Amino acid sequence: MNTIKKLIDEGIAFHKNNKLHDAKIKYLKVLKIDPRNFQIMKLLALIEYSLENYSNSLNLFSECIKAKPNNSDIYSDRAVVYHKLKEIKKAEKDYLKAIDIDNNPNALFNYANLLRENNRLNEAVVNYNLSIKAKPDFANAYLNRGLVKFLQNKHEEALTDFNAVIKINSNHANAHFLKSAIELRKENLIEGFKNYEWRWKSSLFFTKIRNFNKRTWDGKEDIKNKTILLYSEQGLGDQIHFIRFVNLIIKKGAKVIVEVDPRLLKLFKHTTNFKNIFSQGDKLPNFDLHCPIMSLPYKLKIDINSIPNEPYLKCNTENIKKWEKLLDKNHKNIGINWQGGVDPRQDAGRSFRLDNFEEISKIKDIKLFSLQKINGVNQIENIKDKFNLNIIDNLDKNAPFVDTAELISNLDLVITSDTSIAHLSGALGKKTFLLIQKYAEWRWFENRSDSPWYSNMKIFRQKIDGDWDSVFSAMKDDLIKLFK
Numbered sequence: 125m126n127t128i129k130k131l132i133d134e135g136i137a138f139h140k141n142n143k144l145h146d147a148k149i150k151y152l153k154v155l156k157i158d159p160r161n162f163q164i165m166k167l168l169a170l171i172e173y174s175l176e177n178y179s180n181s182l183n184l185f186s187e188c189i190k191a192k193p194n195n196s197d198i199y200s201d202r203a204v205v206y207h208k209l210k211e212i213k214k215a216e217k218d219y220l221k222a223i224d225i226d227n228n229p230n231a232l233f234n235y236a237n238l239l240r241e242n243n244r245l246n247e248a249v250v251n252y253n254l255s256i257k258a259k260p261d262f263a264n265a266y267l268n269r270g271l272v273k274f275l276q277n278k279h280e281e282a283l284t285d286f287n288a289v290i291k292i293n294s295n296h297a298n299a300h301f302l303k304s305a306i307e308l309r310k311e312n313l314i315e316g317f318k319n320y321e322w323r324w325k326s327s328l329f330f331t332k333i334r335n336f337n338k339r340t341w342d343g344k345e346d347i348k349n350k351t352i353l354l355y356s357e358q359g360l361g362d363q364i365h366f367i368r369f370v371n372l373i374i375k376k377g378a379k380v381i382v383e384v385d386p387r388l389l390k391l392f393k394h395t396t397n398f399k400n401i402f403s404q405g406d407k408l409p410n411f412d413l414h415c416p417i418m419s420l421p422y423k424l425k426i427d428i429n430s431i432p433n434e435p436y437l438k439c440n441t442e443n444i445k446k447w448e449k450l451l452d453k454n455h456k457n458i459g460i461n462w463q464g465g466v467d468p469r470q471d472a473g474r475s476f477r478l479d480n481f482e483e484i485s486k487i488k489d490i491k492l493f494s495l496q497k498i499n500g501v502n503q504i505e506n507i508k509d510k511f512n513l514n515i516i517d518n519l520d521k522n523a524p525f526v527d528t529a530e531l532i533s534n535l536d537l538v539i540t541s542d543t544s545i546a547h548l549s550g551a552l553g554k555k556t557f558l559l560i561q562k563y564a565e566w567r568w569f570e571n572r573s574d575s576p577w578y579s580n581m582k583i584f585r586q587k588i589d590g591d592w593d594s595v596f597s598a599m600k601d602d603l604i605k606l607f608k
Contacts, residue, residue, distance in 0.1 A: 343423030348377035435553025463500030464543035550578030
């Protein structure tokens with residue numbers, strides 16, 4: 125018995141320190157001496173799961189169930205393995221068995237997760253409710269219920285859940301990060317951007333924080349005559365959107381180094397007065413402090429009334445003129461963009477089809493120009509017999525967005541989906557019609573037809589989720605009035 129106890133103690137010590145292979149060796153030795161040791165079979169099953177030996181894990185959990193058929197934890201744990209293997213029916217059966225035995229809170233929680241992943245959102249909420257009732261301090265159950273409420277666009281209820289998580293654990297990064305999206309959507313920029321700083325610690329945020337051997341600017345330190353690195357993050361549209369805040373740092377008397385995505389380097393060199401602008405990956409000059417650009421609104425204490433919303437990108441006059449010959453001065457020239465990316469995590473619901481513009485094309489004295497690049501261009505072939513769309517060959521041949529910015533500067537209007545073109549057109553000060561889904565991203569706020577970010581932008585928002593027809597109908601009426 126002393127030998128078994130020693131092996132168990134050593135195995136558990138290895139297990140706690142995440143030395144799984146070493147723990148596995150000890151547990152196997154125990155089972156050679158005592159093949160029916162329930163505790164060790166269970167621990168070994170958990171290790172096999174962690175090591176992705178799913179078949180072994182299932183076999184061990186099944187042996188545990190034979191030994192203790194009324195142990196809800198084992199059914200719940202085996203369900204997790206089936207869940208991982210996407211054997212949904214088997215997972216559901218085991219979760220429900222565990223729940224039936226004693227309302228196992230972990231089974232309720234994981235079953236709710238399974239339901240959420242399979243878009244059975246109302247059922248998921250019921251099971252999160254039950255898991256919280258069984259375990260009132262179950263932070264992750266509050267968090268995931270809040271996430272479902274967020275997906276259902278029940279933002280006040282989601283906010284209540286995220287606050288409950290923070291009450292249980294004030295340093296819960298995911299709760300703060302998710303809370304920020306609701307606060308920002310509701311125009312509470314001060315608190316929203318404060319909580320947005322938790323993104324770097326959130327498992328829901330996929331960009332890693334940069335590490336420099338210099339301190340991060342806290343927004344309080346005087347930066348006059350100091351050199352600060354402002355570096356971009358996230359998507360191209362995000363970078364175009366937030367580059368505006370660099371000018372506020374320059375006004376504080378700082379010497380600014382700007383680092384951007386390589387695809388945007390030439391655009392910003394052509395349209396800003398930044399003296400030191402570099403591509404990510406370039407060797408940077410020395411600097412005293414650094415700050416990610418999307419943290420600047422928090423550091424600068426920007427609220428809904430202090431957003432700098434005047435045009436902040438400007439093309440060279442000579443470069444603008446070279447596009448004039450392509451445009452007909454007797455017509456209203458309109459640039460259109462209909463699709464963003466193809467990743468559903470970013471683009472879900474944002475894009476619409478090119479053929480939605482057919483009625484718009486019939487308005488007298490307008491010409492439509494495609495601003496679409498890569499994704500969505502395959503739709504052009506399908507509308508050739510329906511309406512005329514002007515295509516400029518080799519647009520942005522030398523660098524992304526440079527030609528597009530110069531072309532936009534010549535146009536009378538840009539009509540776009542929620543993508544980087546919206547930010548480019550807005551930043552250039554061009555009259556822009558932005559077409560968005562009913563529940564759009566936080567930066568377009570709620571129920572607004574204007575944008576505090578861009579003074580020349582008008583927003584056309586779906587009233588019914590997924591209904592683009594009424595959006596285009598409303599926009600057509602505005603176009604006719606605009607170009608009378």
